[in-house]
Amino acid sequence: MEAPTRDSLRFPASQAQHIDPYIPSPSTPPPSNPISKPHVTLTFATSLDSQLSLAPGVQTALSGPESKAMTHYLRSWHDAILIGAGTAIADNPSLNCRIGGVGGYGGEGLERQPRPVIIDPKGRWNVTAESKCVQLAASGRGKGPWIVTFRGAFGREDKRRKLLESVGGAVLEITIVLATTNSPMPWSMILSVLAGNGIKSVMIEGGGTVINGLISPANIREVDSVIITIAPVWLGKGGVQVCPDEREQEGNKIPIGRLKDVKWLPLGDDVVLCGRPNGS
Numbered sequence: 362m363e364a365p366t367r368d369s370l371r372f373p374a375s376q377a378q379h380i381d382p383y384i385p386s387p388s389t390p391p392p393s394n395p396i397s398k399p400h401v402t403l404t405f406a407t408s409l410d411s412q413l414s415l416a417p418g419v420q421t422a423l424s425g426p427e428s429k430a431m432t433h434y435l436r437s438w439h440d441a442i443l444i445g446a447g448t449a450i451a452d453n454p455s456l457n458c459r460i461g462g463v464g465g466y467g468g469e470g471l472e473r474q475p476r477p478v479i480i481d482p483k484g485r486w487n488v489t490a491e492s493k494c495v496q497l498a499a500s501g502r503g504k505g506p507w508i509v510t511f512r513g514a515f516g517r518e519d520k521r522r523k524l525l526e527s528v529g530g531a532v533l534e535i536t537i538v539l540a541t542t543n544s545p546m547p548w549s550m551i552l553s554v555l556a557g558n559g560i561k562s563v564m565i566e567g568g569g570t571v572i573n574g575l576i577s578p579a580n581i582r583e584v585d586s587v588i589i590t591i592a593p594v595w596l597g598k599g600g601v602q603v604c605p606d607e608r609e610q611e612g613n614k615i616p617i618g619r620l621k622d623v624k625w626l627p628l629g630d631d632v633v634l635c636g637r638p639n640g641s
């Protein structure tokens with residue numbers, strides 16, 4: 362095995378043991394049978410005022426080095442890593458795993474590299490050969506991205522489709538009749554498309570629209586575990602906020618839900634909150 366490259370990260374076993382119960386890891390081998398839904402880990406970094414970034418379309422580094430290494434440890438144990446088109450456009454993310462020993466970073470081939478998945482129903486993400494995740498796939502340091510979209514958003518001859526296929530990626534099309542062209546894709550359907558393509562676990566990173574959609578009363582049951590990095594910073598109004606729609610019962614406002622099996626893990630200046638939505 363080659364030595365890890367200079368940009369590879371480390372996440373010590375003494376810290377990993379606290380995270381392992383919440384993710385598909387060596388202690389919980391993936392199911393061997395076909396499944397209808399992957400294990401879903403919802404994971405993101407937030408400020409003290411519950412924001413993901415300073416403003417829409419802006420990337421904001423919130424995680425410190427220790428919690429960033431934790432995120433890459435999560436990436437090493439999930440089959441896929443999912444974001445919305447807004448994040449793909451704002452961040453030009455790498456979406457690979459840069460933990461030492463994992464494929465492309467001292468490991469063999471693409472072993473334990475997650476599949477990047479971008480939800481882009483209208484084909485907004487202008488993915489090119491310069492996009493970081495495409496470059497990483499082309500150089501064997503990440504898997505080719507999949508775009509999940511509505512049938513027809515990417516034409517047969519769309520050069521983005523050919524580009525993705527040239528680096529091992531794909532356009533996965535969903536055919537569904539929705540109330541309006543702006544209606545969200547049902548999360549159950551997105552997850553079943555991933556399961557149908559062999560994905561047994563997915564970590565969902567964001568951004569705001571994706572997270573708020575998933576933690577809404579209609580979808581929270583799809584989430585198996587939650588791992589949130591809280592950074593000791595206030596960003597101020599106007600950022601991308603994590604705050605789902607409110608929930609009412611018999612005319613009274615009630616909480617959306619509460620986490621169970623909660624663990625708080627200090628990592629550097631940050632604290633990482635692990636839990637499972639009640640009911641999952």
Ligand SMILES: NC(=O)C1=CN([C@@H]2O[C@H](COP(=O)(O)OP(=O)(O)OC[C@H]3O[C@@H](n4cnc5c(N)ncnc54)[C@H](O)[C@@H]3O)[C@@H](O)[C@H]2O)C=CC1
Pocket residue numbers: 404405406407412413414416417418419420421423444445446447448449451452480481482483544545546547548566567568569570571572574601
């Ligand atoms: N701090 C953190 O951990 C993270 C921060 N971010 C930040 O979040 C911001 C981006 O957030 P947003 O603008 O809210 O974008 P987003 O990444 O949530 O993408 C929104 C878009 O994704 C698609 N989408 C999402 N859910 C869908 C569904 N159910 N059906 C159909 N399409 C769906 C739609 O095209 C929608 O416009 C950026 O500033 C980024 O830097 C993003 C990820 C993690």
Ligand SMILES: Nc1nc(O)c(N)c(N[C@@H]2O[C@H](COP(=O)(O)O)[C@@H](O)[C@H]2O)n1
Pocket residue numbers: 405406420421422423424428429432444448449452453454455456457566567590
């Ligand atoms: N864990 C975490 N901490 C932050 O401070 C962040 N801004 C994010 N953002 C997410 O990570 C993606 C960037 O990943 P690469 O380093 O480019 O692989 C970004 O697109 C968000 O999904 N995450």
